[in-house]
Amino acid sequence: MRKSIGKRLLAGALVVAMGAAGVTGCSSKANEGAKGEESKTSDNSGKPDTWIADRTITVQAYVDDIGNSLPKDLANTEVMKELTKRTGIKLDIQYTPGDKDSNVMAAQLASGTIPDVIFSYMDDSTRKEFPILLKAAKEGMFADVSGLLKDTKVYSHYLEDKYLPDDSKKNITFREDFKGAAYILPLSVDSEDRSLIYDPQTAYRGGMYIQKAIADKLGIDPTKIRTQDQFYDLLVQIKNGDFKDDNGNPVYPLGPKYWGGSPDTLQYIVPGFTWGVSDGYNLDSNGVIKHEADTDYVFEKINYLRKLLAEGLMNPEFFTMDGTRAEEVSRSHNSAIMADVHNYQDIIYASEDWVPLGPLDDITGNNAKVVHGKKQNGVWAISADAEKPEEILKFFDYLSTPEGQLLCQYGVEGKSYEMKDGKPVLTDEALQKLNDGDKDYLVNNIGAGFGYTGCVFFSFALTNLDNMNNFGENRPGSNSSTTFKRAVEVAKDYPITYRLVPGLDATGYLSADSMAEVKAQMSLLNYKEMIVQAVYAGTDDDAKKIVESFRQQLKAAGNDKFIEYLTELYKKDPSSIDFDKK
């Protein structure tokens, strides 16, 4: 009997414990919800001019760089304390890790509730985050800020005629189908168009890099390698040169990109065969819009790559190697050429082992980097359910004023920088920490952005950028930092030129309502993956079959309808699509 009572009590206790665990899960969420609604209107007397309101703004970031650099205690970093002192605003920044930020965003928006503000990656409207944001905007999930913009100091520029990049203006912020409303605000827009200016102080010199020792031994000038034939000959020379890596193994002439194998590197290794410059599409000599898969260029590209692979000129795992191993083969000098890396990666700036190669000529016979004018990098939007969106806009507007940007990027005067001749100069301690890459100090102590090397949120959330004029340097510490000296030297010694081709990639226009079904089918097709599939096909005939099958899939997905739509758009405004004729 005693045993039986014991068992019954144990059973009861277990049930209570399980129930309590379930309830705890629910209640913590309820508390979080309540926190986001905290807002007090109070008397502003005795407060600074920059005072906005005594409230907390809850931000959800779908940006892993922000999530990976959040301070342990945001409210107590130097920057946040100062921001709260000046504006009254406290921030609660949330980040949910997941397979991909865009997937997390889709799932959270689909749940129908978002906090006060969301932040997302967004270079342009062709990014896969955009259709989700567009759907959310059209369905009224975001606050319309069009009427508030004119009263802001910085964001009012967005109303100026030529201020925003064309794509940002027409396709993202002031879309025709928004009928005058504005829901999604671009970030990191330069105050002036500097897209055609190459500045070694700031330039990210990306693309292929070759081992300097190998280039010297072969007696070649890496910048003179321009055509696909010259590139092939160089790879053959390297193979015949019998070069060894740090472990004594033969090097692969062409290795994967530093961050892991990817079909994206096709833009650097076969630009001479990339006819479909507008994300696969271009105009043929008769002025007809086609997909590259429907031209012979697709075979030229595939055959060239098959030749490299068959002759052992490229690493067989070039397209698929995981990030860890790709870094390993790059650092052990197993690749004579890295398909893609840039001068702000330590493998480049921390040694003199690598120098840029090319860039190779594109389909027009030019090796200038194609740019499309002013750019943006990221967007944000205010929830339609957020209280007083005007306060939120005012806060983020303040962050982008020169005064706000100084605080966000450099921290607090006297603590992480001093003013000299009207320009900020990092203190010795802050500079040392920056040079040492002491992220803990930069993020948890100061909490400023430091040009995306500290708390990234405070670099990401800015716009109307003009660092040279405002701060006398392009990133905090770049005038006095020794860390990136070599990065600047590389950019200076191996300059590239820019070429303006206005317009947006053709596939950006798949987000039109009339293209919804075509987009659903097209989103399952991946042209670059098909190229890789054909490159690894057993025989040339198999490769041809893969291409033929892709052509049929493209047709079945509604490519003809899409081309018809593109033709219409292009006739109306040729600068709307970035076609680039040979």
Next chain:
Amino acid sequence: MSIARKMIRFWPLYLMLVPCIIYYVLICYVPMGGVLLAFKDYSFRKGIWGSPWVGLRYFRMFFTSYDFPRLLRNTLIVGFIKCILEFPFAIILALLLNEFKNEKFKKISQTITYLPHFLSTVIIVTMLQRILAPNIGVLNQFIGKLGGDPSTFFLMEPKYFFQLLFSMDLWRNIGWDSIIYLAAISGVDAALYEAASIDGCSKLKKIWHITLPGIRGTIGLLFIMGVGGLLSSGFEQIYLLRTPGNMSVADTLDTFVLQMGLMNGQFGYATAVGLIQGIVGLILVIICNRLSKRFTGVSLW
């Protein structure tokens, strides 16, 4: 005894059942309302109930899409490998383990075979990528030492995909799946074996005539439940093993649902495909259950 009386008498047991029922209702049955999405143009703001109906649009889109036959074929092959082909191996392992006389050796073997079950798929696939890497992978180096061509890129060739998937899945699950059969075998009456020994039965005959019929009920139940997953290839392994080279055979309904639903935000379309998988699974379970009941007397209900 009536149910009410039973409940009063055994109330601690029923009380312990409550969280389980709550779990199933909240986590398994309430979300089933989401299948409505398959017939609606989902709006973030209006939610599932408020979104407009679109009828069978997504089903039509899917059945007429170019990819449908390929996705169905791949899914069925993967489902067949996982549900049918792998099925007997756990039984065979359980029978083997049961015959070991040395208890220590039996325990060690059992532990070694079920340990892979606790490794995450990401780790297993990463190991596989390293083992199978062209030129530098263990397998290719071994082939090279034997005078063969060490440059085979196994993960890039469609012809090796199903074999790799089968080997990987079997290695991971065989030990774990065999536990339930071992438990069932231990429940077989030992007197039957003794009687068979007296009658001069060989080991194989004992297995065939005593052990297997003794665990027939367990085998039948697990098979019926497994058949329901014929159209579910599982997403993790396939997604991680997929490369541009093998994608023609590695795209399945599960990866399609992920791509459509989460990556492209086509929630209605993805739900419709998921619903098709669920319905086909349910039909298969019902058919199997009936056949099993008629021919073997074993059934779920």
